[in-house]
Amino acid sequence: MFIGNRHGAFLCLSAVESLTSLSEGKPKFSCGLSDGADSISAVLATQVNLRVGAGEIKQGTVLRLTEYTINLVNGAARPLVLDCEVVGHCDEPAAATPPAAGATEPPATARTPAPAPGKENKAVKAEPGTGAGGSGGVGTAALKTPAAVKRGPTPLAGVATPGPSPFTPGSARRAAQPIQALNPYNNGWTIKARVASKGQMRSFENKGAGGATTSLFSVELVDEQGTAIEATLWRELAERYFDVLEEGKVYWISRGKVKPANRNFTTVRNDYTINLDNGSEIEECTEADASRMQARLNYVSIATLPGYTGKRLLVDLLGVVTAVGPLGSVKRQRDGTELARRDITLADQSGKTVTVTLWGRSAEESGAELEALPHPLVSISQCRVTDYNGVSVSTITRSAIAINPEGEEADELRGWWDATGCTASLSHAGEGLASALKSGGAAPERSTLAALRKEKDALQGADAKPEYASISATIAAIDPAQSLYYQACPDNNRKVVAQGDGWFCEFDGKTYPAMVRRYVMQARFCDDSGEATLSVFDDQARMLLGMAADEVAPLKEAPDPKPYEAMLERVAWSEWLLRVQSRSQEYNGELRQRLSVASLKRIDFIEESRRMVALLTASSA
């Protein structure tokens, strides 16, 4: 690949030891040319030969090719240099490939299959001032001129860094390039960056190549300018460095391939990504100040958040906290551990709000701090954007939360909030979005009780994953004749039986001095489609009835059934938003559908009205 700029193609003559006389009569020279990324074999035309003889062109000379033709020799492109200018000289070859490669074997680019065997000849005149794109007439597969070099003139490694060899960055300590300046057209770079995070080792089987396993892992790198980029280590390099690279340490990294990043899969905000494979170099830099290498926060306006849903890209948010929800917890399915969570609502100048779910320690500590302050500003880095309720935001392990941060952006937001924001009418960023209305996943599309019911032959096996649906329904009745609750072990919630003075738990074989009652009740719910009997367990039943099972017991066991029945009737006809779990269960050798309430909350009429208005608007639009 040629590095082009407005003056034609710059090339460093990299392998003049291969300058060989091709014919006896007229001297004709073959040489290796490199632009820092790739190299190619070329032939110098007779008129250029004199300059070789005069010593003007030798190994390491940087040339600008002003006139050349491309010949296809045995399917490989071979430029014939008709005229050139000497631009400079570097002591060491600037080739990305080993210096000899360009001359002794076909260069990487030249291995690309050529369109047709035989000889193709095209004269190309590089015109000064028309830009590199002007030489787009070079139609061979092997020679491509970049349409434009993105970040302005790219210095050739050989020109920019005279002196020590670029191949040993660690010892040479040559100037590191800012990550910002990386682009796919230049491979002779070295960056100095902190490993901000290290991913898991992944591997996949390469079906095409005899089932060989390829392993890789990714790291997020941040340099002194605060620019972040994702780098992926492949194969042996990945295996060698997985235990070596440490989060928070600084490394010199060179000779990787810069590729455009796939925005759908990367979590790092950069147009490019780096692939490091055999031949890439990584060396720890011990004297660097890692504290300066923090990713610069790049705040995203709340109004634009919907554009980030469904992508892995993480965003930074700055907002005024308008509401802090209570601390809750979620049981992880995988290992049963409890994870703290808390929802907060943020607003910004866009007039939009968004719900941010804080997880783990940030839910507990930062959440409590936020709760105590009146409308604090909060900056949250590296948030995941989901389409829950149209659009929602969730923190991840490496999200950093700063309360009342300083800086221009924070001052601006604070000024807006004090002047207009606090009285302005704010709306949720996800309002009216298609994803807020569409079905599937966590989207709050409502199902109906009738839609939930499955015929016997449509039931999945008992080990199938349960399905969930959101339904707004009304309690029709709770049968007072059912047992309603059971006597449970205070430690593990399993059933206990009275034994002497205590309660024996069959599960752990211990006897407890006391037990707690836990609900397992059946409640009949109805909606406009029909009705269904749902199982309701302790946490949900407690919300539904407004009291604990232990408080219900005296009423239920009293001789006068009226207060107990009245209590159950009071709940009837209350409206709820339910998350219903549907799973198959084997019972007497037969599969049955079992419906239970996974979570519930009282219908919020304002929210419900908004939802319906949005549905009407969407259907008439």
Added chain:
Amino acid sequence: MALSTPDPRVNFSLLERFVGQRVCLVGRVEDTASNFATVLAADGGKVKVKLSRPADFDSSFVEFIGTVDAPNQITEIDRTSFGNTFELSTYNELCKLSCGEHGVIFA
């Protein structure tokens, strides 16, 4: 209110369509003076309500049934307290939909 002919739910801009007729106006009581109340309608317009009873409102949002005297004034026939947490902007959508696109259902 006769159930067979429900009173149209209106905001300020809809009032002019119902001059001389009965309407249902829900709004926030902003001010009262002698036997008039100034009510902020769902679309943000201000309506003068000629009261038929003393102005002892016990909530900030009130539903008035009244006859439209002029595009900015009604005479109260009845009233109901609507509490202190009522979202006028959403209700405004109901007014527009029930007097416009989906009027058939509400007539």
